[in-house]
Amino acid sequence: VEAAQTTVSYKAGTQTLTPASPVSVTGNVDDKVNVPQAPEVSGYHVVGITFNGQKVEATNQVTLTKQNELVYNYAADVKPAKITLSYKDDQGNAVTPNGQVTINGDTGAKLNLPEGPSVTGYTLKEVKFNGVTKAVGDEVSLAETNTVEYIYSKVVEAAQTTVSYKAGTQTLTPANPVNVTGNVGDKVNVPQAPEVSGYHVVGITFNGQNVTSGSEVTLTKQNELVYNYEAKLVDEHVLQLNIIDDTTQKVLENGIVLGKGLLNEPVAKDVVDKYNAKFEELRTKGYDVRSYDELPADYTADKTLTIHVTHGTKEVAGPDRTVNVLLEYVYGNGPKQGSFAAEPYKEEHTFTSINVVDKVTGEIVETKWSLPTASPVIKTPKAEGYVADKATVKIPDITPDSKDVKLNVTYLTILPKENIKIEWGHALAAKDVIIVPEKLENLVINQTWKLVPDFKPTSLTDRLTSGIVTVTLSDGTKLDVEVEIEVAKLSESNEPKVDQVTISKDKQLDPKQVVNNLAELPDRTQLEWVKEPTALADGVLNVKYPDGSNDLVEVKVKKTAIADDATQTPKDINEAGIKATLEIKTTDQTETEMPKTTELPQTSGKIDNTAGILGIVVATLGGLLGFGTTKHKKKS
Known part of the structure; x- marks a missing residue:
């Protein structure tokens, strides 16, 4: 073994x-x-x-x-990787890309870094993945949290801007023309329209887009700034209208002529109606009026009225979101390992949403979710013969952004050690035959035998002895653990020692005179001859141990000269079969003093093979019978 x-x-x-x-x-x-x-x-x-x-x-x-x-x-386990994208210049300042890059994937996934979006006035210098400089197209592996930084270098290139002053198809020449200078990508403000005698400005465009004086614009390589004018009569005054979207910081309408009139002439009703109609038009398109200029009662000078608007919003029902909570009770060891100890606990959190929608663009600008409910503390159910690693489980707070939650409680038990083998009579302590999981070690306060195994079995038919260990935990829980122990045969751990003997003619040999280490053998060991030695023949001694096992030991006889008539007949042999039975009485020994199992010496006279010794017995008996027959014939 x-x-x-x-x-x-x-x-x-x-x-x-x-x-x-x-x-x-x-x-x-x-x-x-x-x-x-x-x-x-x-x-x-x-x-x-x-x-x-x-x-x-x-x-x-x-x-x-x-x-x-x-x-x-x-x-x-596969988890969606979190990826944060940023766009910066080589000085660390944020830049505005003309578009966005989308990178998605699970933790551990490999992907190639995509090309960064263009940035007006900049060229892509490098890309950094998790702080390491990479090239576009390089393969990277996603971690749970990742950063991708696109770094741009500013292109220093002078922007060209053409400024013109128009009245229909006519090109005007102001006394103090304006100019716009800067590099590509620079942000500049639109200059005030210069005065042109006999004309008034009715609108400004920059690269085809309506703007107003003071508006911020971004220079490209080629730009066109156009001031649009209209001729005015002598003493004629003009009412104009600008509409500015404060949400997007864009000019919706620029230089709309509401009406014209001579000095002190009252503003006509159709001009008032036209102005009021603009408010209704804006509300219909989804705008909320933030501020506006009052319409004058008469024409006293050229005047530009301004209406400031913001995007109105409305609330509409959004989709629901459900977050599931699953708490499983699983056996962590023992014969039930991997199976469920109780029905799982389940929760389903359903959140309703309201979307705040931009009435102008139709885009969702905000989503309002229903409030989360308080999360409970779940008491762990009991499992017979097992101890849970958690007495209670606090369900985490669930919000609309939460992912599905899976929790578990592991049940552990005290296990018996396997393949325990001891010497006969060697008692084991309860703690020596069980396995306590690491998580339960600090909970164990006592380990005792509830049913003590038979450490001294007397039957060879079943060498397994069983017992029950009761383990008491700090909370009062008692766990009974059944254990099996194999008790080794005494013949495996004992070695009868015999010396060569001399037998006188017609003398019998007491078995106890043959074994010279009787004191080392267990109590109640018995000796009996299987084949009793004679002056002319070796013998076989059966050493029977208290557990029912035995050793067959060959006893060598030193041959001496004998008379010719020293013969044995079959009757003699029969009478010499099993003649002497001794019970060895030795001092009582404690279990801890039992002799240890040792490997038998190669020179021992102990016979381990029963078939072999039976062969020796049969051969010896046959030889003796043959010898007796010959002698009998000679006498006849």
């Missing part, structure tokens, strides 16, 4: 993991055992198991060798 050594490891690629409840495999060489269920490792799932290099599955039966290796292979 040789104990097998088994190394158990838990791998995720080159990474070594540590499960909460590791498994163990024990036994002797050539024992057949079942592969334990893979223990849980937070954030990982098992993808394969190998035993001594061969693929196996949980519960498969394998045969133990002297050295074994059991490997549980895991892979990380």
Whole structure:
């Protein structure tokens, strides 16, 4: 019997993991055992198991060798990777791209870095992935949290801007023309329209877009700024209207002529109606009027009225979102490992939403969710013979942004050690025959025998003795653990020693005179002749131990000269079959003083093979019978 050594490891690629409840495999060489269920490792799932290099599955039966290796292979659970994108110049300042890059993937996924968007006035210099400089198209592996930075260099290129002054198809020449200078990408303000005698400005465009004086614009390589004028009569005054969207900071309408009139002439009703109609038009399009200028009662001078608006919003019902909570109760070790100890606890959180919609663009500008409910504390149910690693479980607060939640409670029990083998009469303490999981070690306050095994069995038919250990935990829980112990035969741990003997003719040999280490043999050991030695023939001694096992020992006889008539007849042999039975009485020994099992010396006279010794007995008896017959014939 040789104990097998088994190394158990838990791998995720080159990474070594540590499960909460590791498994163990024990036994002797050539024992057949079942592969334990893979223990849980937070954030990982098992993808394969190998035993001594061969693929196996949980519960498969394998045969133990002297050295074994059991490997549980895991892979990380798939989680969406969080990716933060940013666009900066080489000085660390944020820049505004002409578009966006979208990068998605799960943790551990590999992807190629996409080309960055263009930025007016800049060229892409480099891209950094998680702080490391990369090139566009390089393959990267996503971590749980990632940063992608597109770094741009500013292009220093002078912008060209053409400024013109128009009255219909006529080109005007102001006394003090304006000019716009700067580089591509620069932001500049639109200059005030210069005065042109006999004309008034009715609108301004920059690169085809309506703007107002003071508006901020971005220079491109080629730009066109146009001031539009209209001729006015002598003493004629003009009422104009600008409409500015404060939400987008854009000019909706610029230089709209509401009416014209001579000095002090009253503003006509159609001009008033036209002005009021603009408010209704804006509200119809979804705008809210933020501020406006009052319409004058008469024409006293040229005047530009301004209406400031913002985007109105409305609330509409949005989609619901459901977040599921699952709490599972799982056996972590023992024969039930991997199965459920109780029905899972489930929660379903449904959130309703209201979308705030921009009435101008139709875009959703905000989503309002219903409030989360308070999360409960769940009391862990009991499982007979097992102890849970958590007495209660606090369900985390669930919000509309939460992902589905999966929790577990692991139940552990005290396990019996396997393949325990002891010497006959050697008592074991309760703590020496059980396996206490690491998570329960600090909870154990007592370990006692509830049913003590028979450490001195007297039957050879069943060498397994069973017992029950009661383990008491700090909370008062008592766990009963059934254990099996194999008691070794006394014949395996004892070695009767005999010397060569000399027997006088017609004398019988007392068995106790043959064994010279009687005091070392167990109490109640008996000696009996299987074949009693004579002056001419060796004998065989049966050493019977208290547990029912025995040793057959060959007793060598030193031959001496004897008379010719020293013969044995079949009757003699029959009478010499089993003549002497002795019970050895030795001093009582405690269990801890029992002799240890030792390997038999090669020179011992002990016969281990029963068939072999029976052969010797039969051969010897046959030889004796043949000898007697010959002598009888001679006498006849």
